[in-house]
Amino acid sequence: MKRSRIRGLLAVLAVFALLAGACSSRDDSSGDGGDDTEAGGDNEDGGGGASSIDTEDCGSDPTVPIEGDTIKLVSSYPQSGLTGAFAEIARGWAAYFDKVNAEGGVEIDGKSYQIEFEDADDEYNPQQTAANIEELVGADGGDAFAVFSVVGTANNINIRDFLGELCVPNVFAATGSVAWGNPEYPWLIGSTLSPYTLEAQAFATYLEDNQPDAKVAMLRQSDEFGATYEEGFRRAIEGTDIELVAVEAYPVGSDEVSSQMTTLAGSGADAFFNGGTLLACPSALTAKQTEGWDATTWVSGTCISKTLMGIAGAAGDDVLSMTNLKDPQNPEYGDDPDMQAFFETVEEHRSEFKGRELDLDNAIIAYGYTQAELFVQALQDAEAPTRLAVMEAIRNIDGYEASLAHEGVTFTTGPDDAFMGESFVLVQYDAAAGHFSEIGDLIKLEGQTADLTPEELITA
């Protein structure tokens, strides 16, 4: 009962937020946090050569080894409400950690540790994320070793100052924001989700190969996330014959985009970048179908979920996107031993996960599983069981492979490269079969995110 009251309360708050949004004439980034997050940051921290993390001002000592034999991870992500489906990410990583624990734990510097985790529901609300994380980590950072897989861009931005000052690692943030390359936040790093500007680059490259004089129309969310697509795409088509002829924005959280789609369809474009996320994405595809608009279509990597593409149905047929992980829904991988191991692990561990029904085909479980797999590798590579050593290990990943990654996909980070998801394959949706299939060869943009992204987006 308490849960439902809180949930309802949030509904009212959401209404008030809408009201407030309507009254203050802003076209900024409210969905993307943005407030209280500007760090003092005028000074550039000496030439960006951050091969070693500066620990001088740390609120806690990051070189103290773990006491005992458990590594405590905490997380905050939506577990109820409209975005509750994101909880499935945690089903993947929780199952993987359980498996590792059952097999004896993870070894750092010759000693075995069990991985313990605790999480809280934030309903995708960045303020709630901050409250959850502050409680789970403790005011002095003493209650957890690291923060793992917090969902949402604004949500991670809302905790990066707090964790950064304490020097508590916030790792594998579950969002593809380019802001995770900001050198002012060495304790925060993203995950295998590809940075949004790489999606723009991938679509531009696809068009260059197949439709070199394409006229492109774009639907984007009216926040940083949308701006990243737009600016990234503008940069990607510089010097080509591709033209961005129309851009329409929709308010954060809205799913009614029919008028925007009427404008885009009327722009004469023959290619469509659908930067819509959550329900705006399938809505846009359906509206496109209603308009009878024929255009080569790209959908946001955030839209390739079973639920969203399922709602689009036939309207989503043939759309393009990209990923670095195998789609569990694709029967092609039915016999893949790694996929089998994934299914077995998820089935065996935590099958009563938060009262949610298990849907093994859901690709975001595979995503969560992969983050845990990479994290465990990084822990094993860490030179010591300390926050600093673990953070250094994750910031210097050298070509890790993951069992569910597409063939040839590797994950690499380095002193000037905070992005893991820089190799991927293009995929195309087959509505009748209900899954994405790979098309084309592996695309490797390793180490290029910073070059392909306007700097002000990274330091936002």
Add this chain to the structure above:
Amino acid sequence: MDLFIRYVLNGVGNGAVYASVALALVLIFRTTGLLNLAQGEMALFSTYFAWKLTSLGLSVFVAIPLTVVASMVGGAVIERVLIRPVHGPDKSPLNVLIVMLGMFLALNALAQLVFSDDAEPMPKPWASVSSPGDPTGADRIVELLGVRFSWSVIGLVVALLAECALLYVLFQRTKVGLKLRAVASNGASARLVGINSSAMLMLGWALAAGLGALAGSLVAADRGSVNPGLMAVVLVYSFAAAALGGFDSPVGAVVGGMIVAIAEALTTGYVKALSTIELVVPFALILLVLVVRPTGLFGKKVVERV
């Protein structure tokens, strides 16, 4: 011009939905003098109920009428059990406001708890093209004089017209309607001439719940899915529609719904700066009406004799 017509058509589809929910608001306002804050979430609960029925294999043409009937029963029960004990001339209007706010919260949470907290595909009760891998089907398109209409617009407008006709007949041509109007215009006198006013109040809520259920199911079918946030925004637009038309006028609700939705569609289409803050439109309209004509376009002025 072509573009203009398409924007307007986008608006007409939404307008039919806003009008239906606004009609429900007006029905309750006329019989009880209350603005039902929970109208949207009542409709959301009903819509999830309809989705559940279709997911169990029922045809959408059976599921929606069943849902409407069940919702009417639910609406009557809500009036009797939750509203009546806290509402009356001798009770503070704040009590009933808080109960309705509580319903707003509880029904949304309950819908998520009982049915689903995810977006769920809603089949379309109008001509659609189904293909493999498409749970809801795609709207069939008709072309008339070079303009593309989708069947969803036609379906939504036909549903609205049917609602209007039904309400007109009920209120103007039946005894029950006469009693409903009597209770609305003067509850005390109605009771004195032997009208069972409590039954009429329950009927008013039942009708409103039924209208909301229909509107919710149809808007979900139009958008392709039902999700927990579906009706919150619709309710805001419907309030604007009812305020614009006059809270005591069914005709006003329909005209208001259309004006609000078409204004919204045109603003999104033509005024780029406003396309990301589309809720400005209903609020600007509400404000304008409150300042210029507080009773709404079709509302009656209440004159109190002292």
